[in-house]
Amino acid sequence: MAPQREVLVLVECDPMETRIAVLENGKVVDLEVEREPRIVENVYKGVVKSVIPGIDAAFVDIGLEKCGLLYVSEIVPSGVGVSGNTDKNQFHSIRDAVREGDEVLVQVTRYGGPRKGARLTTRIGIRGHYCVLLCQGSDHVGVSVKITDDNLRERMRKLGEQLRPLDCGLIIRYHAANATPEAIALEVEQLYKRWQKIVKDFALSPSPSLLFSRPSIFADLLWDIAPPDTKRIIVDSEEEAERIRALAKELRMEFVDRIEVYKGCSPLFEHFNVEPQLRTIFEPIEPLPSGGYLVIEEAEAGTIIDVNTGRYIGTKNAAQTIFQTNQEAIEEVVRQMKLRDLSGIILVDLIDILHSRDRSKLMRMFEQLVKRDRTPTKIVSLTPLGLVEITRHRRGESLWKVMTKPCPHCRGLGRVKTALTLSIELRRKIRSFAATLSPNETGEIVICAHPEVASWLVLEEENMELLEQQIGRTIVVIVNPSFPQEHFTISLRSSEAIQPSLVGAEFICSLKALLPPEEPMFAVHGNKLVRLNVEGDNKDFVTVHVVEDGRWFCEGEVKTTTKVEARWSWGT
Known part of the structure; x- marks a missing residue:
């Protein structure tokens, strides 16, 4: 019989960094670290700086260090600020869509990294707890793939058709499955008012300007980070606990009574044995329970994860040893993707699978586990070489890149923690x-x-x-x-x-x-x-x-x- 699942969410607030950890039976399964608010989902009034026909894209100044990249496929003909005209639903070329100096309404869809600008779109999506309002160029109604019951999916789709504004589309999120139609309708109304305010602010604001910021980390905590069966949300600051309670009354009423203030003397993460578990996220080698291990290496083009049996020799035969190690590896890979905030292209080199039935079991298991990831993650394929190809939405730099810097002694071949990171750790x-x-x-x-x-x-x-x-x-x-x-x-x-x-x-x-x-x-x-x-x-x-x-x-x-x-x- 499987042990009863006990979920705790820990919120550690420091003036320079907020950390949120999700624990299942004492094991850290998810982690969010915020020093500066992320920019993905932010909406800006931008200025087209240059039009590049060779890549059918434009560089748009949105007030950040680097201009964002806006491809012609992401430009809605009727979008706010779009100067081009066409009878079709899509522009043929970037020159038909925008000109240098045009002021356009754009949203960040993907963080570009330290060397590239952010990816932009004019298809604005405003996220709520129960749904996402699709503004500009969409009348689509979709239902989250995490809702698997066919009858419920159809019921949610029909509800979305009834509730969506005439000039917008709507995506029903997983959380709406247990919500009342009245609660979903109220949120749609609030999101539409927010969209109307963005359009109004576009006309009045200088360019470039930030018109709408993504929800705060505490809103993300209540919406997406904390699982529905969370028993306790423990915060180490009375002031921040009150902020989260006030937000919970608006967003997740069922969580209000689960929020409590930590009164212990030692730091919150140390008291719940989180710090020792987090120390390994900067290490390339991650051990597995049976003696195998993962080797995790981040590179510019993607992340490579290699699976090794290590000292594990099994008890029956080679096929069973390989299957057991791969099974443990898949569970740990999904966990490490969340803890390290890995994104982009991820390749997992499983140990050679001897039987096709084992391969099918492992891939089904992989698919089920990534469905629990709050960051959109897709398993593309299992190659003939045994490589599992995964793509994971890029929200920002991985935790390893945020909290470390290139080592001055080895010129970037290795990494050391920044002085800022060390000073925060010294406070703890x-x-x-x-x-x-x-x-x-x-x-x-x-x-x-x-x-x-x-x-x-x-x-x-x-x-x-x-x-x-x-x-x-x-x-x-x-x-x-x-x-x-x-x-x-x-x-x-x-x-x-x-x-x-x-x-x-x-x-x-x-x-x-x-x-x-x-x-x-x-x-x-x-x-x-x-x-x-x-x-x-x-x-x-x-x-x-x-x-x-x-x-x-x-x-x-x-x-x-x-x-x-x-x-x-x-x-x-």
């Missing part, structure tokens, strides 16, 4: 350390870290103040430039310990070496960070006068500009 380690201290152990917590990691840690004073409030102790930050970035120490010392004062000290520093590089603000003198105000100063070297001591950093003033010959290499 501080909370963990404080949770181990008894009330009798008094004093202040001393952090010694690499200067760049420390600079990210103390960059926002309100975040440090919040951290001190959470742990109930003061924090002193010192730096050691000789530390590797990932190395740090945390210790407890008496609050009466004498800290040498740097007030009155003067030193020369290079403005090009201020930390962190993305927000240059801190110089390093001895074992302390010194905050400077050097906006608009384009000199290379300056003399700094320390005017005030501090627990996290000292305050410094730029005294004079210093001319230093290029042959000298000054430190910070």
Whole structure:
């Protein structure tokens, strides 16, 4: 008899990062990490910058670093801002559709990555909990493939025909299966009003402009991330828990009483043993229960996952050993796609399958498992070489690429965590350390870290103040430039310990070496960070006068500009 399924959703809120984990019987099966809101589903008023007949596409400025790419097949003849005219449902070429300087209404359908612009469409889709409103050029009514009962599908399709606005299409989502027609009708009405507001804002807004943002991560939590049978949604912040409750009253009333605030001393993810499970998502090798393992390698063109039997030798015969390993591998591949947020083209190299009946069983199992993925995922085929071809919708960079950067020592052949990521992890380690201290152990917590990691840690004073409030102790930050970035120490010392004062000290520093590089603000003198105000100063070297001591950093003033010959290499 299968064990009873117990589903928990954990929400860990940090000022710089929100993490949501779904646990089934204690095992992490889904993960969402957000530092900046994703752009897929955002609607923009864009400007056509160039028309490229060779690829039948136009580059559209939507206000991001790179222009988005709009193919002619994604342009609706009657779309808002589309200047071309045609008697057909589709333009023949990009020159017939738009011209340089045209202002068009577009939506991001796919994240382009660091080297490409986002993919755009004029076929706007506005997502709700029960349905998706298809605006511009569609009168289609569809039903989610996750609804498999034929009678229910037909009933949902007829309901969609009744509810859709005359100038829009409608897709009925899986969640509508258990909803009342009145609830679905109310949502359709709300989505249509939102569409009318977008059209109105298009006429009044400058270009480029963001007209509509995708639902927040908490809306995604209630709509898609939390399974229907979720027992508890545990949040480590009273304020954010109230926000989620208020949102649940609008979106998922059944979840309101399941939301609770975590009161423990140790960090939420550590208390529920999530952190140890997440450490492996940056590793290329993922072990399987019976002794086999996966090798996961992300590349520019796609992701390759190799299945190996490892030390597993089975108990019966080779066919059974191969089938058992492949079965475990398929379950873990689907899990890892969600945890690592893999997308695009994914190739899974299963161990050679000896019997055709085993092949059919494994592929049916694969199909069933990917249906549970909230991100659209399609198994394309099983090639004669035993490669399972999968495509998974690209919402953004994978977690591995977001949370790491190319290693400066191996020039990108390997990767290390960014200083920002390390500083966020250091915040968690501080909370963990404080949770181990008894009330009798008094004093202040001393952090010694690499200067760049420390600079990210103390960059926002309100975040440090919040951290001190959470742990109930003061924090002193010192730096050691000789530390590797990932190395740090945390210790407890008496609050009466004498800290040498740097007030009155003067030193020369290079403005090009201020930390962190993305927000240059801190110089390093001895074992302390010194905050400077050097906006608009384009000199290379300056003399700094320390005017005030501090627990996290000292305050410094730029005294004079210093001319230093290029042959000298000054430190910070």
